[in-house]
Amino acid sequence: MNDKILQLYPAPSREVSLRGLYLEHNLRARAEALDRVFVCANFVSSLDGRIAVPDPSGKGVTLAEAITNPRDWRLFQELAVQTDILITSGRYLRQYATGVKQEILKIYDDPQFEDLRNWRLSRGLSSQPDLAVISSRLDFDVPPTLLGDDRSLLIFTTKSADADQIQRLQDQGAKILFAGEERVDGQELCAHLTELGYRTAYSGAGPKVLHLLASSGVLDRLYLTFANRLLGGAPYASILEGPLLDPPIDLQLNTLYFDPYGIEGLGQLFASYDRVE
Numbered sequence: 001m002n003d004k005i006l007q008l009y010p011a012p013s014r015e016v017s018l019r020g021l022y023l024e025h026n027l028r029a030r031a032e033a034l035d036r037v038f039v040c041a042n043f044v045s046s047l048d049g050r051i052a053v054p055d056p057s058g059k060g061v062t063l064a065e066a067i068t069n070p071r072d073w074r075l076f077q078e079l080a081v082q083t084d085i086l087i088t089s090g091r092y093l094r095q096y097a098t099g100v101k102q103e104i105l106k107i108y109d110d111p112q113f114e115d116l117r118n119w120r121l122s123r124g125l126s127s128q129p130d131l132a133v134i135s136s137r138l139d140f141d142v143p144p145t146l147l148g149d150d151r152s153l154l155i156f157t158t159k160s161a162d163a164d165q166i167q168r169l170q171d172q173g174a175k176i177l178f179a180g181e182e183r184v185d186g187q188e189l190c191a192h193l194t195e196l197g198y199r200t201a202y203s204g205a206g207p208k209v210l211h212l213l214a215s216s217g218v219l220d221r222l223y224l225t226f227a228n229r230l231l232g233g234a235p236y237a238s239i240l241e242g243p244l245l246d247p248p249i250d251l252q253l254n255t256l257y258f259d260p261y262g263i264e265g266l267g268q269l270f271a272s273y274d275r276v277e
């Protein structure tokens with residue numbers, strides 16, 4: 001793998017290594033400056049803003065294989081390994097039961113990420129980040145492989161959630177937390193996470209979870225990869241889904257890199273943005 005990419009921002013432009021790029025962003029140090037959990041999210045997008053493509057039924061969407069790629073995947077892992085808790089969705093766990101094309105909840109699962117395992121363990125962190133599942137429906141099972149001696153699975157749901165489903169999931173080993181009346185609310189979610197001692201949270205979930213984090217003002221950083229491809233397709237799946245953000249959420253560019261080797265040599269941009277306070 002050619003490891004060299006070009007840092008475009010901050011200036012001056014210079015060649016840097018892909019491997020270790022986002023470890024150097026040092027999310028844990030960033031979190032230390034806050035009195036609450038530091039929250040970031042990550043997406044890979046086509047140039048027409050798509051993060052997923054129509055599934056064979058034509059009704060829903062599924063993983064966009066044309067834009068997922070090993071170089072972006074390496075960076076996804078570098079962010080995940082630094083965090084205390086990974087945020088995912090009820091929909092992802094429903095899919096988990098039938099098999100997922102991309103395993104995002106067991107990090108450094110692949111031998112190529114052995115260095116990331118060492119990175120985490122040498123810092124005295126738990127072997128895997130805990131899990132925060134956002135769901136109101138609760139119609140999934142807790143996969144036993146996602147529980148461990150030093151790994152907790154928390155489900156953030158609403159006060160209107162079904163009591164039988166709650167009991168069933170508790171019996172399967174999940175911890176249930178209420179963070180909203182009808183919908184999970186970002187402020188309540190983060191208040192719980194902070195109180196439970198989590199300092200860094202990383203969302204690998206999709207556009208509705210990003211909306212809940214952004215609209216409630218708790219998203220601190222957004223990582224976005226732009227693959228040099230157009231995808232088209234309906235329904236349209238972008239990074240954000242939900243009501244108009246009024247006022248809009250303002251972000252400022254934190255870093256930008258050009259990877260000329262990604263997407264079979266087409267190239268891609270790795271961007272990160274910080275929320276403007």
Ligand SMILES: NC(=O)c1ccc[n+]([C@@H]2O[C@H](COP(=O)([O-])OP(=O)(O)OC[C@H]3O[C@@H](n4cnc5c(N)ncnc54)[C@H](OP(=O)(O)O)[C@@H]3O)[C@@H](O)[C@H]2O)c1
Pocket residue numbers: 042043044045050051052061062063064088089090091092134135136137138139182183184185204205206207208209210212237
């Ligand atoms: N390209 C990328 O980087 C990228 C990244 C992430 C996802 N994706 C794609 O995006 C698509 C959607 O992913 P996703 O379903 O994980 O993401 P999502 O749209 O963020 O999450 C949807 C699910 O999360 C729960 N949820 C979200 N907001 C909620 C709220 N405020 N209150 C209660 N529950 C809430 C609901 O679960 P319940 O239905 O259980 O209540 C809902 O079904 C997938 O095709 C995935 O492949 C792409």
